[in-house]
Amino acid sequence: MGGVEAPCALIVMGVSGSGKSTVAAALAQRLGWRFEDGDSFHPASNVEKMRAGHPLTDEDRWPWLNAIADEIARVCGKGEHVIIACSALKHTYRDVLLRGRDDVRFVFLKGTRELIAERLAQRKGHFMPPGLLTSQFETLEPPEAGEHVITVSIDETVEAIVDGLVRQLKLGGAKR
Structure with a gap:
C-alpha cells in the first residue's frame, strides 16, 4: 500500500x-x-426519487458525496477510523470522496449481475428497487489499481470476505 x-x-x-452494508458492518x-x-x-429528496424507481443524476449525488467526504475528513482529523458503505460507482464520485487523501481505501465488492439480481429479489424493506440494478451496472466504472482499491469477489461468505480483507489490509483481527 505504498x-x-x-x-x-x-x-x-x-x-x-x-453486500456493501453487510460486509462493511462485519469488517x-x-x-x-x-x-x-x-x-x-442522502438528502430526503434522493431517497424519495430512488423509492419511486428513478435513478439519481450526478447533480443529485454531489451533495450526498460531499456529505460523506466531510464525515471522512472529520473522523480522520480526530485520528479515528470509520468504514462507510457507499456505492461510489464512478471515478469522479470516488475523487470527491477522496479529496486527494492517501489515508482512505476503497473495497470494491465485485459480483455478477445475475447473483446480485438474485440477492436484490430476496431483500425486503430497502428503498432501492431491483429494477434499478441495470442503471447501477451501466453507471459502474470499476476502480483501477491507482485508486487505492482492494477488489474482492462476493461469491464467498461474509466472514471469508472480511478475513481476506483484514489480511490484505494487514490490520490484524483475522480469524485463524
Missing part, C-alpha cells in the same frame, strides 16, 4: 445488492472501527 499507515477510512463500494465490528451506511447521508 508505505502508508493503516487507512483512517475504508469505503466499501459496489452496486446495490453487492467494522472485526476491527473495532465505526460503521456508517452511506445511504444515511
Whole structure:
C-alpha cells in the first residue's frame, strides 16, 4: 500500500445488492472501527426519487458525496477510523470522496449481475428497487489499481470476505 499507515477510512463500494452494508458492518465490528451506511447521508429528496424507481443524476449525488467526504475528513482529523458503505460507482464520485487523501481505501465488492439480481429479489424493506440494478451496472466504472482499491469477489461468505480483507489490509483481527 505504498508505505502508508493503516487507512483512517475504508469505503466499501459496489452496486446495490453487492453486500456493501453487510460486509462493511462485519469488517467494522472485526476491527473495532465505526460503521456508517452511506445511504444515511442522502438528502430526503434522493431517497424519495430512488423509492419511486428513478435513478439519481450526478447533480443529485454531489451533495450526498460531499456529505460523506466531510464525515471522512472529520473522523480522520480526530485520528479515528470509520468504514462507510457507499456505492461510489464512478471515478469522479470516488475523487470527491477522496479529496486527494492517501489515508482512505476503497473495497470494491465485485459480483455478477445475475447473483446480485438474485440477492436484490430476496431483500425486503430497502428503498432501492431491483429494477434499478441495470442503471447501477451501466453507471459502474470499476476502480483501477491507482485508486487505492482492494477488489474482492462476493461469491464467498461474509466472514471469508472480511478475513481476506483484514489480511490484505494487514490490520490484524483475522480469524485463524
